[in-house]
Amino acid sequence: MTAGSGLLGQLEDGLREAVSKAVERGRKTVVSVTVPSGVSDPVATAFASRRADDDWFCWEQGGGAVSLAGIGIADSIVSRGRNRFFDLAAECAHLSGEAIVLDPEGIAARTGPVWCGGFAFDDEGGGSPEWEPFPPARMILPELLLERSGASTSMTVNLVVTGGTDPETVVQAALGRATGLHERDLPLLDPLPGTATEIESRGDPGEFERAVAEAAGRIRDGALDKVVLAREVIVTSDSQFEPAALFGAIREGFPTCFNFCVGTPQGSFIGASPELLVSSEGRTVAAVGLAGSSRRSSDPAVDDHLGQRLLASPKDRAEHEFVVHRIVDSLRRMSIWVEASPEPEVIKVANIQHLATPVMAQLAEPKTVIELAGRLHPTPAVGGEPWRDAARVISEVEGLDRGWYAGPVGWMDGSGDGLFCVALRSALLRGREAHLYAGVGVVADSDPEAELAETEIKLEALLPLLAE
Numbered sequence: 001m002t003a004g005s006g007l008l009g010q011l012e013d014g015l016r017e018a019v020s021k022a023v024e025r026g027r028k029t030v031v032s033v034t035v036p037s038g039v040s041d042p043v044a045t046a047f048a049s050r051r052a053d054d055d056w057f058c059w060e061q062g063g064g065a066v067s068l069a070g071i072g073i074a075d076s077i078v079s080r081g082r083n084r085f086f087d088l089a090a091e092c093a094h095l096s097g098e099a100i101v102l103d104p105e106g107i108a109a110r111t112g113p114v115w116c117g118g119f120a121f122d123d124e125g126g127g128s129p130e131w132e133p134f135p136p137a138r139m140i141l142p143e144l145l146l147e148r149s150g151a152s153t154s155m156t157v158n159l160v161v162t163g164g165t166d167p168e169t170v171v172q173a174a175l176g177r178a179t180g181l182h183e184r185d186l187p188l189l190d191p192l193p194g195t196a197t198e199i200e201s202r203g204d205p206g207e208f209e210r211a212v213a214e215a216a217g218r219i220r221d222g223a224l225d226k227v228v229l230a231r232e233v234i235v236t237s238d239s240q241f242e243p244a245a246l247f248g249a250i251r252e253g254f255p256t257c258f259n260f261c262v263g264t265p266q267g268s269f270i271g272a273s274p275e276l277l278v279s280s281e282g283r284t285v286a287a288v289g290l291a292g293s294s295r296r297s298s299d300p301a302v303d304d305h306l307g308q309r310l311l312a313s314p315k316d317r318a319e320h321e322f323v324v325h326r327i328v329d330s331l332r333r334m335s336i337w338v339e340a341s342p343e344p345e346v347i348k349v350a351n352i353q354h355l356a357t358p359v360m361a362q363l364a365e366p367k368t369v370i371e372l373a374g375r376l377h378p379t380p381a382v383g384g385e386p387w388r389d390a391a392r393v394i395s396e397v398e399g400l401d402r403g404w405y406a407g408p409v410g411w412m413d414g415s416g417d418g419l420f421c422v423a424l425r426s427a428l429l430r431g432r433e434a435h436l437y438a439g440v441g442v443v444a445d446s447d448p449e450a451e452l453a454e455t456e457i458k459l460e461a462l463l464p465l466l467a468e
Contacts, residue, residue, distance in 0.1 A: 029162070057260075134428075197466070212448040224384060278420055337362050
């Protein structure tokens, strides 16, 4: 255990007390016990400590100022279909509301159990074989959650107890998990000598250009205002891809992004997303409209020029306005007030820059962050406008299973607060295969060749890390 022996005793005492209370209830009850931790790098420790049959979840934002890492499964909630967000929101909230929570030192940055996971882009998404480990909606309660927030680090042990639980058995198993942590640096992303990779676009790039032309034609005919089309690239290697090494490279190269890795024994979904879908704290909600992109330049003057040209682009500004309007409209229906910044700003991420407009709201009634994510997803930044018409075009002309790409990934604590990003700049790792995705917003005057080039820029976020 990465805490002193005194803390081990404190953890053991807390677990015995909480488990005993839960068993007395005679019904399914979540137990969460938090103690201080000496772990300096929760993500690296989780990668080093996970077992072959473990699920895991890693999350960092703010250059590592906030770091969450969970290993193992105390409980898992899965759903699909139109009500998947609300199914998970209700079940997570119910279990958290009845949880027995002990935090003797008062150090946990979050309230109660922290649920981690995500959602496919579509209500029934993830049906292709490569996405089999990732159902349309899944949140897990990790057996062990390591967290760093500022200078404080903590470890939370989570258990699910019923009336038939043997207290000694579950307490000893939890202590074994807590004392089995290993602190090691994340491995370097260093391909083995002689390792070869192959890069293949699923569908000829020309097919993507034709899909863009078809979608733009429908928009000009008045069928819809905007649609987002995505393409997939598959990288095949002689050796298995290592998510720990890739995460280390991602967090170093994209410190301002939401860096995540959702792992299962069969594969992992990893990314560095620049896009906040929604965060909530009490009744205060934040979202960001992100749409409109341009390449970057190593020359600061040229880079600034590209950013100013992006701000002045009628095509990108129109695409951006669809996104902001939808977010504001969605939040207005459940808020006392909603406020969006009057003008977008340019945010710069590694090899690309985007137009971004922050949006804030004050809810009229409390809602969990999972429910909020369900009400906002998909924004026109990844779907289209109007969404029902855009969904039909995506189904007819895109020709791929997005799985969790462009879906919400994040976490929710026991009070319903939390944060979900949009899973962009992401890759699905399955053994020796990596599936990468990139999308573009298509409007009436979209140029197919330019839109294809934009997907190449977006793919360059992760492709060089996987195909060196």
